[in-house]
Amino acid sequence: MLRLENVSHSFKNGNEVLKVLHNIQFEVQKGEMIALLGSSGSGKSTLLNLMAGLMKPTEGHIYIADQDIVKYGENKLAVFRRKHIGFIFQAYELIPTLTVRENVELPLVFQSVSPSKRRKKAMELLEMTGIGDKAALYPSQLSGGQQQRVSISRSLITEPSVIFADEPTGNLDTKTEEEIIRIMMALNESMNTTFVIVTHEMEVAAQMKKTIMLRDGYLVQPEEYTRPAAGGSKAPNASSLPSGVEVHSEGAGEVS
Numbered sequence: 001m002l003r004l005e006n007v008s009h010s011f012k013n014g015n016e017v018l019k020v021l022h023n024i025q026f027e028v029q030k031g032e033m034i035a036l037l038g039s040s041g042s043g044k045s046t047l048l049n050l051m052a053g054l055m056k057p058t059e060g061h062i063y064i065a066d067q068d069i070v071k072y073g074e075n076k077l078a079v080f081r082r083k084h085i086g087f088i089f090q091a092y093e094l095i096p097t098l099t100v101r102e103n104v105e106l107p108l109v110f111q112s113v114s115p116s117k118r119r120k121k122a123m124e125l126l127e128m129t130g131i132g133d134k135a136a137l138y139p140s141q142l143s144g145g146q147q148q149r150v151s152i153s154r155s156l157i158t159e160p161s162v163i164f165a166d167e168p169t170g171n172l173d174t175k176t177e178e179e180i181i182r183i184m185m186a187l188n189e190s191m192n193t194t195f196v197i198v199t200h201e202m203e204v205a206a207q208m209k210k211t212i213m214l215r216d217g218y219l220v221q222p223e224e225y226t227r228p229a230a231g232g233s234k235a236p237n238a239s240s241l242p243s244g245v246e247v248h249s250e251g252a253g254e255v256s
């Protein structure tokens with residue numbers, strides 16, 4: 001479904017070159033839900049933007065549905081992105097002048113889907129995320145958690161191969177965060193959509209079956225993932241990870 005081969009990325013600031021990702025390599029299978037973990041500045045958003053085709057890596061290959069998106073030109077990439085990739089942002093990024101339902105429908109407007117079909121699909125997704133009754137309201141009339149449900153519904157409407165979420169619960173309180181994660185997990189189950197979720201929160205990561213960790217632009221994780229060391233905002237290095245501990249979705253977040 002998603003495969004990275006030797007992905008490196010550098011930013012140029014004048015004469016200075018800052019390498020922020022080093023030979024990143026991993027695979028995500030169809031229907032998997034993975035957490036991308038790491039401390040601030042470790043390169044999570046950069047990696048997510050590369051995988052979502054919003055930027056091109058300095059080196060390497062990114063395969064989505066067997067297509068190397070690094071090789072694509074701007075136009076082809078834009079078309080591919082619309083069809084295969086969904087994105088959920090920390091700040092929801094809804095359009096304030098459109099209703100909740102119209103926001104969810106929007107990606108299909110660009111695909112020339114008929115208004116009645118768009119509307120039906122948007123309503124189905126809003127029901128699935130538990131805010132069908134808010135369809136006619138505007139984003140500003142919703143709570144943060146409700147706005148993020150709109151954004152999740154919008155990301156799903158094109159039935160993308162993979163959804164990338166950059167700290168989707170970063171602006172939410174713990175209870176709402178749990179609700180949003182639960183919704184994404186239920187959608188992952190029922191629709192078999194692949195999710196890659198960037199998070200700072202160990203509690204969020206612990207609920208995913210698989211976790212990938214970045215530290216200073218390097219991949220930390222072993223292929224079969226072990227539970228990250230709890231506590232502290234700084235990502236632990238590989239040697240501090242307990243080995244052989246598999247993370248299961250049951251008993252999530254509890255370290256006994």
Ligand SMILES: Nc1ncnc2c1ncn2[C@@H]1O[C@H](COP(=O)(O)OP(=O)(O)OP(=O)(O)O)[C@@H](O)[C@H]1O
Nearest residue numbers: 011012018020038039040041042043044045046047
């Ligand atoms: N457009 C840019 N130009 C130059 N440097 C950048 C740019 N974007 C990010 N960086 C640098 O790349 C590194 C990784 O940034 P990135 O945003 O990917 O980190 P992050 O893991 O998402 O952090 P956070 O958890 O704080 O969101 C940082 O050192 C950052 O300063």
Ligand SMILES: [Mg+2]
Nearest residue numbers: 044045046166
């Ligand atoms: Mg970030």
